[in-house]
Amino acid sequence: MPAKLPARLCSLLLSLLLIAFALPALAGPFEDAVAKFANDDFSDTEEAVGAIASSGNKLAFPIISALQDGRLMADPDSKKVYVTGTDGKSIDAATGEAVDSVPDSASAVRLNNRLRRSVDAALGSLTLQSPDVGTRLQAAQSVFKSHEEGALEAVDAALAKETNKSVKAALGEARAAILLFKSDATEVEKLEAVAILKTRGDQEAMALLTGMGDQPASVTKAAASAISSIQSSLAVWSTVQNAWYGLSLGSVLLLAAIGLAITFGVMGVINMAHGEMVMIGAYTTFVVQEVIRTRYPGLFDYSLLIAVPLAFLVAGAIGVLIERSIIRFLYGRPLETLLATWGLSLVLQQAVRTMFGPTNREVGNPSWMSGAFELGQITITYNRLWILSFTLAVFAILLAMLRYSAIGLEMRAVTQNRRMAASMGIATSRVDALTFGLGSGIAGIAGVALSQIDNVSPNLGQSYIIDSFMVVVFGGVGNLWGTLVGAFTLGIANKFLEPVAGAVLGKIAILVLIILFIQKRPRGLFALKGRAVEA
Amino acid sequence: MTPHMLTRSLDRGATIFLLVVAALGVLIPLSNLLLPAGSFLQVQTYLVALWGKYVCYAILALAIDLIWGYCGILSLGHGAFFALGGYAMGMYLMRQIGTRGVYGNPILPDFMVFLNWQKLPWYWYGFDMFWFAALMVLFVPGLLAFCFGWLAFRSRVTGVYLSIITQAMTYALLLAFFRNDFGFGGNNGLTDFKDILGFNVQADGTRAALFALSCLALIIGFLICRAIVSSKLGKVLIAVRDAESRTRFLGYRVESYKLFVFTVSACMAGVAGALYVPQVGIINPSEFAPGNSIEAVIWVAVGGRGTLVGAALGAVVVNYAKTFFTSGVLAPYWLFMLGALFILVTLLLPKGIVGTFNAWWASSNEKRAAASVSAAAEDGVTEPKMAE
Numbered sequence: 001m002p003a004k005l006p007a008r009l010c011s012l013l014l015s016l017l018l019i020a021f022a023l024p025a026l027a028g029p030f031e032d033a034v035a036k037f038a039n040d041d042f043s044d045t046e047e048a049v050g051a052i053a054s055s056g057n058k059l060a061f062p063i064i065s066a067l068q069d070g071r072l073m074a075d076p077d078s079k080k081v082y083v084t085g086t087d088g089k090s091i092d093a094a095t096g097e098a099v100d101s102v103p104d105s106a107s108a109v110r111l112n113n114r115l116r117r118s119v120d121a122a123l124g125s126l127t128l129q130s131p132d133v134g135t136r137l138q139a140a141q142s143v144f145k146s147h148e149e150g151a152l153e154a155v156d157a158a159l160a161k162e163t164n165k166s167v168k169a170a171l172g173e174a175r176a177a178i179l180l181f182k183s184d185a186t187e188v189e190k191l192e193a194v195a196i197l198k199t200r201g202d203q204e205a206m207a208l209l210t211g212m213g214d215q216p217a218s219v220t221k222a223a224a225s226a227i228s229s230i231q232s233s234l235a236v237w238s239t240v241q242n243a244w245y246g247l248s249l250g251s252v253l254l255l256a257a258i259g260l261a262i263t264f265g266v267m268g269v270i271n272m273a274h275g276e277m278v279m280i281g282a283y284t285t286f287v288v289q290e291v292i293r294t295r296y297p298g299l300f301d302y303s304l305l306i307a308v309p310l311a312f313l314v315a316g317a318i319g320v321l322i323e324r325s326i327i328r329f330l331y332g333r334p335l336e337t338l339l340a341t342w343g344l345s346l347v348l349q350q351a352v353r354t355m356f357g358p359t360n361r362e363v364g365n366p367s368w369m370s371g372a373f374e375l376g377q378i379t380i381t382y383n384r385l386w387i388l389s390f391t392l393a394v395f396a397i398l399l400a401m402l403r404y405s406a407i408g409l410e411m412r413a414v415t416q417n418r419r420m421a422a423s424m425g426i427a428t429s430r431v432d433a434l435t436f437g438l439g440s441g442i443a444g445i446a447g448v449a450l451s452q453i454d455n456v457s458p459n460l461g462q463s464y465i466i467d468s469f470m471v472v473v474f475g476g477v478g479n480l481w482g483t484l485v486g487a488f489t490l491g492i493a494n495k496f497l498e499p500v501a502g503a504v505l506g507k508i509a510i511l512v513l514i515i516l517f518i519q520k521r522p523r524g525l526f527a528l529k530g531r532a533v534e535a
Numbered sequence: 536m537t538p539h540m541l542t543r544s545l546d547r548g549a550t551i552f553l554l555v556v557a558a559l560g561v562l563i564p565l566s567n568l569l570l571p572a573g574s575f576l577q578v579q580t581y582l583v584a585l586w587g588k589y590v591c592y593a594i595l596a597l598a599i600d601l602i603w604g605y606c607g608i609l610s611l612g613h614g615a616f617f618a619l620g621g622y623a624m625g626m627y628l629m630r631q632i633g634t635r636g637v638y639g640n641p642i643l644p645d646f647m648v649f650l651n652w653q654k655l656p657w658y659w660y661g662f663d664m665f666w667f668a669a670l671m672v673l674f675v676p677g678l679l680a681f682c683f684g685w686l687a688f689r690s691r692v693t694g695v696y697l698s699i700i701t702q703a704m705t706y707a708l709l710l711a712f713f714r715n716d717f718g719f720g721g722n723n724g725l726t727d728f729k730d731i732l733g734f735n736v737q738a739d740g741t742r743a744a745l746f747a748l749s750c751l752a753l754i755i756g757f758l759i760c761r762a763i764v765s766s767k768l769g770k771v772l773i774a775v776r777d778a779e780s781r782t783r784f785l786g787y788r789v790e791s792y793k794l795f796v797f798t799v800s801a802c803m804a805g806v807a808g809a810l811y812v813p814q815v816g817i818i819n820p821s822e823f824a825p826g827n828s829i830e831a832v833i834w835v836a837v838g839g840r841g842t843l844v845g846a847a848l849g850a851v852v853v854n855y856a857k858t859f860f861t862s863g864v865l866a867p868y869w870l871f872m873l874g875a876l877f878i879l880v881t882l883l884l885p886k887g888i889v890g891t892f893n894a895w896w897a898s899s900n901e902k903r904a905a906a907s908v909s910a911a912a913e914d915g916v917t918e919p920k921m922a923e
Contacts, residue, residue, distance in 0.1 A: 270695050270698075326878060326882065329882055330881065330882070334694060334695045335603075335609045335694070335695065335698065336881040336885065337881075338609070338611075338695060338698060339829070339832060339833060339836060339877050339880075339881050340877055340878045340881040340882065342829050342877055343833070343873070343874040343875065343876065343877020343878045343881075344874060344877070344878060345874070346870045346871075346873055346874035346877070347870070347871055347874035347875065347878075348874075349870065350867075350868075350870035350871050350874065351871075354867065466702060466703060466706050466825065469699045469702075469703075470699075470703060473696060473699055473700075504710050504711075504713070504714055505711075505714075507707075507710060508707045508710050508711055511703050511704075511706065511707040511710075512707060514700075514703065515683075515686075515700050515703060515704065515707075516686070518687075518690075518692055518696065518700055519686045519687065519689075519690040519692065520690065522690050522691055522692045522696060
């Protein structure tokens with residue numbers, strides 16, 4: 001290669017100059033390919049990418065990923081190429097030796113869109129054999145998406161060595177995607193590919209099948225049947241997905257409303273400051289996490305476990321305080337209670353705004369709450385799953401407490417017949433304070449959970465208060481089961497309406513439906529019957 | 536309304552109130568227009584607009600007092616009727632802009648051009664005519680209140696349930712009006728008004744006239760409310776407030792009475808909104824915020840529910856305080872004060888300023904006490920007993 005000679009000589013001389021005892025670069029195909037980056041020519045770069053990807057050299061991956069990120073520097077004068085690490089240290093791309101600094105004349109190797117695709121494909125096939133399972137899986141999926149013909153060899157090679165089941169399946173799908181688009185693949189290969197895509201059965205597989213272009217008649221026919229089978233399975237999955245989202249929203253609604261079901265449903269007190277109790281719970285979580293961050297960073301994963309009882313105590317104590325200082329003077333005057341507690345909510349919001357500032361505060365997810373897993377075609381995030389289970393647990397504990405504990409019995413007695421309960425020796429005013437504290441404490445616990453999925457700001461409570469009232473009113477006052485059913489019904493109805501009507505219109509439709517529903521059943525889904533109604 | 540009904544409905548407090556409002560309605564515009572600028576007695580234009588706003592709030596407070604003070608209906612959605620009236624007026628004002636908008640489209644308001652709409656939506660037809668817009672100011676809130684009330688009262692949704700669904704109603708409207716494709720300017724609402732009935736909305740003369748009109752509307756609204764509450768109808772309303780079931784068992788169609796008074800009240804709120812918009816120069820969805828409606832209720836509570844004069848007074852006092860405190864160094868503490876006001880008024884001053892004053896006046900003068908009791912019974916100043 002006479003043309004390359006001066007360049008190689010040059011690089012040889014320079015490397016001698018730069019690093020006194022460096023061995024001259026061995027002129028192999030890999031080094032040749034690397035030097036091509038310095039030509040500042042798109043087709044040379046493409047050749048270089050192809051050659052390096054198939055070279056099997058251990059530097060191939062760092063070079064190509066550097067090229068993708070714009071960290072591959074080429075010096076047009078010396079024809080030398082450097083990889084600048086993300087940490088700022090650089091190595092010589094051809095030899096892997098560390099260099100002190102990249103010469104000023106070097107500039108990042110340029111890419112265009114066509115090149116970027118081949119870079120992605122090359123990276124995909126390079127990582128197909130990475131020792132890390134996650135990386136391999138990702139690589140197989142990216143090959144599936146790009147379905148570049150050039151990656152077929154790498155996929156086959158990887159498939160032969162692969163032992164992990166899910167990676168193997170992903171590689172098989174990637175292979176199918178490539179074969180489907182490969183013009184010289186046999187009909188049998190293509191039919192197999194269609195069958196594999198049909199079993200994958202998701203949106204992407206369908207996109208590939210619909211966009212595969214001219215194919216033999218048998219393949220087109222198989223693809224058409226595959227598409228319709230995928231479509232029907234997708235419809236099922238989207239229903240499942242909506243149901244899951246609905247359950248998830250329902251659990252949030254239930255969590256926000258469950259404390260209200262106690263104060264409003266059981267005691268008949270309209271607590272407009274209920275949302276602020278939720279907010280206080282969320283801010284308690286924030287404070288707990290701040291303390292843990294600065295003092296005991298190792299405990300971060302336990303921050304929520306610490307925050308739950310604390311939030312219950314803080315919000316519960318504030319609740320008792322409110323009941324003793326305001327609410328107890330207003331029993332039997334529900335409209336006045338509504339106004340006073342609204343005023344209280346303004347005060348609490350402003351107090352939090354003054355103490356913590358008006359902006360959103362960051363509350364982190366512990367590691368066991370972040371991430372997601374796939375269930376069939378839907379993705380389930382751990383935090384939603386935890387919140388759902390947490391909500392149900394809180395509900396069950398509350399129900400058991402009201403049913404089986406002594407204080408629960410007293411609470412039910414006082415709400416059913418105050419005077420009779422007082423005659424039986426129950427300290428009704430103490431029970432009132434505790435009941436209100438319980439409702440507020442549960443709102444505080446709700447705040448801990450909601451801090452994981454919502455912005456922690458002074459307005460946090462405001463966004464839940466109307467929804468919570470709707471849930472309680474819809475479910476039927478004075479009935480915890482009604483609240484449960486109400487919350488999940490509204491959550492699921494909302495999520496099924498959303499794709500049809502859009503998020504905002506869906507919400508409006510729900511509000512209108514509730515207003516109409518209340519006309520039909522003014523006392524909710526599970527209404528109390530008998531004399532208690534008019535009390 | 537016969538003259539006899541008028542005179543019967545006015546006691547001394549009401550007469551003083553009407554005279555004060557009339558005097559303000561005449562003197563403030565005159566002082567603004569006739570006295571030289573900078574003179575000690577001249578009321579500056581911004582103050583005219585500000586007090587015009589207070590007067591509109593006073594009309595809204597009257598509307599709320601009519602249903603809450605006399606019929607026991609606590610609406611937490613009256614801001615919605617106010618805003619709907621405001622939007623009806625805003626639509627008229629938008630159509631008056633004509634080619635003077637940024638895009639110069641003779642028919643479409645700017646925001647529609649911006650959204651690439653080709654023609655005017657049907658519900659904007661007719662709003663280029665003042666009489667039509669004025670009719671809609673009454674009709675739209677009235678219709679909504681009628682439908683809503685018809686559904687709610689007939690199925691006997693009362694007390695806090697009603698309060699909560701009225702709040703949900705205004706919340707739903709808030710969400711709807713925030714949407715761009717709803718056709719009312721979305722987030723930004725309607726603004727940049729140029730003129731009303733050919734007069735420049737920014738001009739001093741127009742502002743003075745609008746102020747005088749607002750005072751006139753307050754007087755008329757007050758007279759209507761007085762006429763209603765002092766008539767036989769008003770007695771039934773008070774009966775409904777104090778013992779709804781008993782009134783029903785006596786043979787009155789409670790829901791019809793409630794529906795009537797609720798609709799009248801909504802129309803009044805609509806008028807207040809319509810007068811408010813040209814004076815403030817903008818109407819946007821935040822007027823539907825549930826917080827606004829509740830705040831309006833507290834004006835009534837501060838002034839004294841079931842006194843009418845108190846409601847108007849409360850609206851002015853609370854809003855004056857709001858302007859005073861939110862513009863000074865105390866601004867961060869305003870919400871504390873407002874919140875404390877809610878709590879303290881309900882706990883310590885359940886009759887409000889006027890109600891408490893009336894009670895004090897009655898007890899301080901034993902001779903007047905007997906007369907005051909009968910007058911109070913007639914005016915419904917007696918402490919409202921909440922019927923569940």
